[in-house]
Amino acid sequence: FHKYRPYETVDLPDRTWPDVVLERAPIWCSTDLRDGNQALVNPMDSARKRRFFDLLLALGVKEIEVGFPSASKTDFDFTRSLVEEGLIPDDVTVAVLTQARPELIERTYEAIDGARRAIVHLYNSTSVTQRRVVFRLDRDGVTDLAVRGTALCKELAAATATEIVFQYSPESFHHTELDYALEVCEAVAAEWGPTPEQKMIVNLPTTVEQFPPNVYADRVEWFGRHFSHRDAAILSVHPHNDRGTAVATAELGLMAGAERVEGTLFGNGERTGNVDLVTIALNLFTQGVDPRLDLSRIDEAKAIVEECNELPVHPRHPYAGELVYTAFSGSHQDAIKKGMDAQERSGSEVWDVPYLAIDPKDVGRSYEAIIRVNSQSGKGGVAYLMESEHHLELPRGLQVDFARTVQQITDARGGELTADELMDAFRAHYLDHVRPYELL
Ligand code: KIV
Ligand code: ZN
Numbered sequence: 001f002h003k004y005r006p007y008e009t010v011d012l013p014d015r016t017w018p019d020v021v022l023e024r025a026p027i028w029c030s031t032d033l034r035d036g037n038q039a040l041v042n043p044m045d046s047a048r049k050r051r052f053f054d055l056l057l058a059l060g061v062k063e064i065e066v067g068f069p070s071a072s073k074t075d076f077d078f079t080r081s082l083v084e085e086g087l088i089p090d091d092v093t094v095a096v097l098t099q100a101r102p103e104l105i106e107r108t109y110e111a112i113d114g115a116r117r118a119i120v121h122l123y124n125s126t127s128v129t130q131r132r133v134v135f136r137l138d139r140d141g142v143t144d145l146a147v148r149g150t151a152l153c154k155e156l157a158a159a160t161a162t163e164i165v166f167q168y169s170p171e172s173f174h175h176t177e178l179d180y181a182l183e184v185c186e187a188v189a190a191e192w193g194p195t196p197e198q199k200m201i202v203n204l205p206t207t208v209e210q211f212p213p214n215v216y217a218d219r220v221e222w223f224g225r226h227f228s229h230r231d232a233a234i235l236s237v238h239p240h241n242d243r244g245t246a247v248a249t250a251e252l253g254l255m256a257g258a259e260r261v262e263g264t265l266f267g268n269g270e271r272t273g274n275v276d277l278v279t280i281a282l283n284l285f286t287q288g289v290d291p292r293l294d295l296s297r298i299d300e301a302k303a304i305v306e307e308c309n310e311l312p313v314h315p316r317h318p319y320a321g322e323l324v325y326t327a328f329s330g331s332h333q334d335a336i337k338k339g340m341d342a343q344e345r346s347g348s349e350v351w352d353v354p355y356l357a358i359d360p361k362d363v364g365r366s367y368e369a370i371i372r373v374n375s376q377s378g379k380g381g382v383a384y385l386m387e388s389e390h391h392l393e394l395p396r397g398l399q400v401d402f403a404r405t406v407q408q409i410t411d412a413r414g415g416e417l418t419a420d421e422l423m424d425a426f427r428a429h430y431l432d433h434v435r436p437y438e439l440l
Contacts, residue, residue: 174210200229237254
């Protein structure tokens with residue numbers, strides 16, 4: 001693996017906000033099998049869930065929300081199969097979501113019965129609109145709902161041999177008055193009684209993200225400063241990508257003091273998706289921070305996710321898309337070739353190649369796809385492919401001339417030339433019509 005430049009090596013202009021840098025990876029919680037799954041056209045059956053679960057284990061995810069067992073028989077059966085077949089490694093904790101209704105909470109505890117450890121994730125919406133329109137309850141009424149749910153979770157936790165980690169989410173935290181979000185979380189925490197040794201998780205979902213990342217981060221910071229159980233709680237962020245800024249929201253939320261992120265691989269999830277854990281992890285990696293996730297075979301992970309979700313990952317998806325290590329333009333191709341040569345010559349550990357944020361090899365991708373030849377390519381790309389694919393080192397004058405020919409072909413027919421087509425063009429242009437004596 002290459003080293004990447006930490007922030008400190010980048011010149012930053014004068015600014016007024018404090019110099020906050022992410023120095024360690026957060027606790028990752030995958031909600032692919034719950035929030036991701038509930039947004040699929042064709043939700044996963046047990047076999048697909050199992051395949052996804054095994055992938056998450058292989059990547060090193062330690063907290064996995066496996067479903068909403070009281071709402072779905074598939075989720076209930078899947079959770080039972082994990083427990084009964086002993087498929088949950090000792091260092092992994094599964095999470096199960098429940099609403100604050102007694103019969104749903106009871107069914108949730110049935111689903112995890114026999115597990116060594118589990119996160120029981122209780123949620124209810126606290127937003128102004130949902131209080132008025134959905135629950136028709138005032139603040140106290142909604143708090144009461146949450147506290148009664150917590151009390152039952154606590155009672156059932158005391159009666160089971162499973163170690164219960166309690167998680168509470170004020171759903172739509174983003175749309176809840178801050179003082180009320182704090183009030184309801186204080187009431188829930190007072191009921192549960194977390195300690196610094198046995199912390200609860202307080203998860204702050206944006207749910208439908210309608211405000212900028214810095215606004216969310218300010219709210220997370222304020223919450224952390226005022227929450228009286230702060231030392232007994234793990235603060236967690238749960239952004240959705242409605243504004244296309246979920247990654248920024250998560251990163252700023254972490255800078256504002258949160259320690260845990262809930263999201264999905266490649267960002268599947270309700271509407272525009274949950275935050276993409278892969279992008280956050282590789283953003284950390286390229287800033288010199290160990291993400292504690294193994295993304296060294298990103299294409300295999302992507303293929304499994306695409307198969308399980310029955311959804312494609314976008315070809316321009318950060319770090320993982322089919323096209324993200326490909327340069328079409330001639331000047332980019334030229335700079336990449338020079339950068340790679342220089343990198344090889346220097347043997348430096350620090351990745352320093354223009355136009356490539358990351359060494360494709362670090363995520364198991366190859367250099368081969370980087371140079372493609374189309375109407376945007378210059379002599380650099382053409383020369384690179386002729387050399388790497390056909391072992392033909394073209395002199396500079398010939399590179400310029402051949403690149404002009406290639407451009408005429410691609411301008412006329414569109415698309416790109418494969419390495420074989422490039423060779424055919426080279427033959428047709430320089431060799432086929434040449435009589436042997438002309439070569440002398
Ligand atoms: O987005 C959300 O608010 C949720 C909660 C259930 C945590 O998924
Ligand atoms: Zn969500």
